[in-house]
Amino acid sequence: MVEPERQRDAVRTRAELLAVATEVFSESGYSGARVDEIAERTRTTKRMIYYYFGGKEGLYLAVLEEAYRGIREAERGLDVGELGPLEAMRRLAETTYDHHVAHQDFIRLVAIENIHRGEHMRRIESLRDLGQPAMSLVDEVLARGRDEGVFRADVEAFDVHLVISAYCVFQVANQYTFGHLFGRDLAAPENAAHLRGLIGDVVVSWLTRR
Amino acid sequence: MVEPERQRDAVRTRAELLAVATEVFSESGYSGARVDEIAERTRTTKRMIYYYFGGKEGLYLAVLEEAYRGIREAERGLDVGELGPLEAMRRLAETTYDHHVAHQDFIRLVAIENIHRGEHMRRIESLRDLGQPAMSLVDEVLARGRDEGVFRADVEAFDVHLVISAYCVFQVANQYTFGHLFGRDLAAPENAAHLRGLIGDVVVSWLTRR
Amino acid sequence: MVEPERQRDAVRTRAELLAVATEVFSESGYSGARVDEIAERTRTTKRMIYYYFGGKEGLYLAVLEEAYRGIREAERGLDVGELGPLEAMRRLAETTYDHHVAHQDFIRLVAIENIHRGEHMRRIESLRDLGQPAMSLVDEVLARGRDEGVFRADVEAFDVHLVISAYCVFQVANQYTFGHLFGRDLAAPENAAHLRGLIGDVVVSWLTRR
Amino acid sequence: MVEPERQRDAVRTRAELLAVATEVFSESGYSGARVDEIAERTRTTKRMIYYYFGGKEGLYLAVLEEAYRGIREAERGLDVGELGPLEAMRRLAETTYDHHVAHQDFIRLVAIENIHRGEHMRRIESLRDLGQPAMSLVDEVLARGRDEGVFRADVEAFDVHLVISAYCVFQVANQYTFGHLFGRDLAAPENAAHLRGLIGDVVVSWLTRR
DNA sequence: GATGAATGAGCTTTCATTCAT
DNA sequence: GATGAATGAAAGCTCATTCAT
Numbered sequence: 027m028v029e030p031e032r033q034r035d036a037v038r039t040r041a042e043l044l045a046v047a048t049e050v051f052s053e054s055g056y057s058g059a060r061v062d063e064i065a066e067r068t069r070t071t072k073r074m075i076y077y078y079f080g081g082k083e084g085l086y087l088a089v090l091e092e093a094y095r096g097i098r099e100a101e102r103g104l105d106v107g108e109l110g111p112l113e114a115m116r117r118l119a120e121t122t123y124d125h126h127v128a129h130q131d132f133i134r135l136v137a138i139e140n141i142h143r144g145e146h147m148r149r150i151e152s153l154r155d156l157g158q159p160a161m162s163l164v165d166e167v168l169a170r171g172r173d174e175g176v177f178r179a180d181v182e183a184f185d186v187h188l189v190i191s192a193y194c195v196f197q198v199a200n201q202y203t204f205g206h207l208f209g210r211d212l213a214a215p216e217n218a219a220h221l222r223g224l225i226g227d228v229v230v231s232w233l234t235r236r
Numbered sequence: 237m238v239e240p241e242r243q244r245d246a247v248r249t250r251a252e253l254l255a256v257a258t259e260v261f262s263e264s265g266y267s268g269a270r271v272d273e274i275a276e277r278t279r280t281t282k283r284m285i286y287y288y289f290g291g292k293e294g295l296y297l298a299v300l301e302e303a304y305r306g307i308r309e310a311e312r313g314l315d316v317g318e319l320g321p322l323e324a325m326r327r328l329a330e331t332t333y334d335h336h337v338a339h340q341d342f343i344r345l346v347a348i349e350n351i352h353r354g355e356h357m358r359r360i361e362s363l364r365d366l367g368q369p370a371m372s373l374v375d376e377v378l379a380r381g382r383d384e385g386v387f388r389a390d391v392e393a394f395d396v397h398l399v400i401s402a403y404c405v406f407q408v409a410n411q412y413t414f415g416h417l418f419g420r421d422l423a424a425p426e427n428a429a430h431l432r433g434l435i436g437d438v439v440v441s442w443l444t445r446r
Numbered sequence: 447m448v449e450p451e452r453q454r455d456a457v458r459t460r461a462e463l464l465a466v467a468t469e470v471f472s473e474s475g476y477s478g479a480r481v482d483e484i485a486e487r488t489r490t491t492k493r494m495i496y497y498y499f500g501g502k503e504g505l506y507l508a509v510l511e512e513a514y515r516g517i518r519e520a521e522r523g524l525d526v527g528e529l530g531p532l533e534a535m536r537r538l539a540e541t542t543y544d545h546h547v548a549h550q551d552f553i554r555l556v557a558i559e560n561i562h563r564g565e566h567m568r569r570i571e572s573l574r575d576l577g578q579p580a581m582s583l584v585d586e587v588l589a590r591g592r593d594e595g596v597f598r599a600d601v602e603a604f605d606v607h608l609v610i611s612a613y614c615v616f617q618v619a620n621q622y623t624f625g626h627l628f629g630r631d632l633a634a635p636e637n638a639a640h641l642r643g644l645i646g647d648v649v650v651s652w653l654t655r656r
Numbered sequence: 657m658v659e660p661e662r663q664r665d666a667v668r669t670r671a672e673l674l675a676v677a678t679e680v681f682s683e684s685g686y687s688g689a690r691v692d693e694i695a696e697r698t699r700t701t702k703r704m705i706y707y708y709f710g711g712k713e714g715l716y717l718a719v720l721e722e723a724y725r726g727i728r729e730a731e732r733g734l735d736v737g738e739l740g741p742l743e744a745m746r747r748l749a750e751t752t753y754d755h756h757v758a759h760q761d762f763i764r765l766v767a768i769e770n771i772h773r774g775e776h777m778r779r780i781e782s783l784r785d786l787g788q789p790a791m792s793l794v795d796e797v798l799a800r801g802r803d804e805g806v807f808r809a810d811v812e813a814f815d816v817h818l819v820i821s822a823y824c825v826f827q828v829a830n831q832y833t834f835g836h837l838f839g840r841d842l843a844a845p846e847n848a849a850h851l852r853g854l855i856g857d858v859v860v861s862w863l864t865r866r
Numbered sequence: 867g868a869t870g871a872a873t874g875a876g877c878t879t880t881c882a883t884t885c886a887t
Numbered sequence: 888g889a890t891g892a893a894t895g896a897a898a899g900c901t902c903a904t905t906c907a908t
Contacts, residue, residue, distance in 0.1 A: 055266075271899060280872080502878065557829070577837035609858055628785070628814060
């Protein structure tokens with residue numbers, strides 16, 4: 027089934043605007059991003075931003091929604107089914123690490139949204155409780171480990187997810203200031219394996235009861 | 237020896253601008269902050285920003301430098317000398333938590349600076365390797381624990397500091413998005429004790445792991 | 447083939463800005479000219495200066511380029527083909543005089559540009575060696591006179607052009623100070639004929655010197 | 657007779673301001689010159705400009721007056737008494753040339769004043785008819801030449817002075833634009849002798865013409 | 867005479883947005 | 888659906904000048 031030319035162009039134009047806007051907002055923040063710059067990096071004109079998204083804010087909202095949607099999609103790919111709970115939890119933490127390293131634009135957008143105290147996000151219905159799926163996976167592995175007696179029983183899935191997220195987000199989001207303060211480059215390839223293993227270690231040590 | 241009125245006023249004017257600017261930049265980011273708004277919240281005029289700081293960017297640099305200086309000063313107050321290494325480490329992690337909760341403006345500034353990829357920070361000489369003092373304390377406690385045989389020997393002070401910082405920063409910096417995604421308020425008083433104890437637990441479990 | 451309304455307006459808007467800017471820069475110099483004043487004398491707004499010329503300096507560059515282009519165009523109209531070399535040279539000098547009197551705005555712009563040590567001019571590619579055409583005409587008349595034995599052979603076209611230009615430019619550019627110092631009005635109609643004849647005399651006497 | 661300290665300092669301060677202001681106005685024009693810059697290049701402060709000269713304009717007026725006074729002083733040094741009228745006239749033209757090359761700041765100030773249509777100059781009483789002395793010398797030489805039958809009788813001193821001034825001023829004042837247009841550097845040492853001799857030639861040829 | 871602090875008015879420039887076709 | 892031209896409001900910044908001591 028083929029869409030008519032016009033419509034396909036419309037879809038393409040919209041998608042291109044969204045992709046470029048994601049880049050620009052992520053690079054410069056909401057206030058720092060320039061509508062002109064977004065348009066210029068596109069094959070369309072500024073006018074289309076108003077046509078499709080109503081304005082700068084509408085475009086930003088669309089970028090935010092799309093970005094979270096994409097991340098959730100990516101999270102669905104995560105699978106630790108065949109591993110024992112201990113290895114599964116380590117895999118989960120380390121894969122989360124990889125995932126964050128691979129989606130720095132998204133993490134920047136989230137930081138920007140936090141600067142704005144989440145006020146835009148709160149207006150996007152589809153983002154409500156979007157965290158659940160990711161946490162369910164943690165919960166499942168945690169429960170398995172608890173049942174098998176390898177994990178302590180007094181830790182919630184939320185806590186585990188918080189500790190993993192904090193580490194993974196921080197190491198991307200704060201790489202510039204933290205790196206500068208300690209004279210280390212968190213993004214350097216030679217540090218990657220160590221930093222990746224670290225969060226696995228931390229979480230597994232923490233959860234493994236004696 | 238008393239300073240002349242005029243000069244004292246100058247110091248006050250400069251300090252007031254700096255204080256207000258810290259608030260405004262922290263609230264709105266670099267691009268979002270308005271020079272006019274900063275001035276309006278002050279007893280002086282916009283003109284003085286240019287007189288004392290050369291411009292918006294100069295003011296932001298001064299804010300950043302002053303903020304880091306203040307934090308370092310506060311860190312100096314940390315003392316865990318009389319505690320055993322295990323309790324000292326827990327105290328260190330939890331005090332760091334308190335400290336971050338108490339200085340949200342600073343954490344927001346750091347997030348803003350990371351959005352700008354640390355480009356301003358890099359131009360402030362006094363911030364080079366400013367992290368050392370904080371890390372030395374971790375190092376000292378870690379060494380004591382290692383010597384006493386209670387801490388594992390394969391973990392560096394940098395790693396410990398990274399894990400603690402990540403947790404403490406994240407839970408302030410990302411409170412809006414993370415809270416919204418999971419329907420929990422990280423800043424709610426009833427969660428404070430739990431969140432505070434958590435990082436202590438994590439670090440101690442990790443380091444005491446054989 | 448008719449251009450669309452909109453586009454024709456754009457051309458008109460741009461041209462109007464250029465014309466008014468020529469006046470204002472010529473009246474007040476580069477620093478003395480006010481972007482606001484230029485806009486006010488126009489049917490458009492200040493914003494259009496930035497839209498079409500990028501800023502005050504871009505506008506000034508456009509004014510300079512256009513002014514030189516206009517002058518060169520006017521110089522093309524000069525024709526002394528049928529006159530003998532002696533009369534041709536006199537005509538050339540005196541027509542140059544007329545020409546300068548008729549384009550005082552241009553001469554003022556040139557004076558302004560010299561105050562700035564030609565720094566803007568140097569950045570306009572189209573002005574490089576723009577003087578050649580004017581000098582070629584002098585060269586041709588000079589050569590004819592030399593061949594016919596009425597002009598001395600040891601004078602270059604450049605020298606002749608320099609002497610003529612100096613006189614014609616000075617008498618416009620320095621009319622205010624020179625006039626005041628000697629209590630004479632170089633622009634007074636009753637002096638015009640004498641001042642015009644003078645440069646013809648000077649050049650012809652000089653070149654026919656045995 | 658020794659002046660009291662205080663007074664001598666006052667004289668020195670005033671003189672220093674005047675000297676620096678001459679430079680700055682000459683470099684940047686009236687509007688382009690910055691009161692702050694003038695003060696900064698001085699050992700005094702901005703306040704002194706207001707104390708001694710009343711403001712920017714007063715300072716500019718003082719600069720203008722002082723500059724003309726200095727030039728007139730220099731002109732007094734001119735002496736062609738023992739030469740024959742022909743050689744005297746050539747010497748006069750060529751010395752005027754030297755004089756202009758040596759006082760480029762002054763010529764720039766004059767150009768600036770002409771941009772402002774001489775409006776400041778007109779308010780300085782001491783500059784009225786300041787040109788007379790310079791012209792008297794021309795007049796005297798011209799008269800001698802006329803009496804001896806070597807100079808034509810139909811040329812006024814004013815005309816001669818105009819031709820000489822035009823050439824000498826132009827070649828300094830318009831050096832940047834003229835030089836660029838023709839790809840020649842009027843200020844290059846290797847051109848000096850030729851350009852200097854030129855005006856002598858022109859004037860002498862013109863005046864000896866029968 | 868001198869000084870550092872302060873200032874209002876106005877300058878150039880930028881921005882998201884809308885209009886006319 | 889699309890486009891180039893246009894715009895008002897407000898932003899950051901600069902200037903000559905004056906004040907308080």
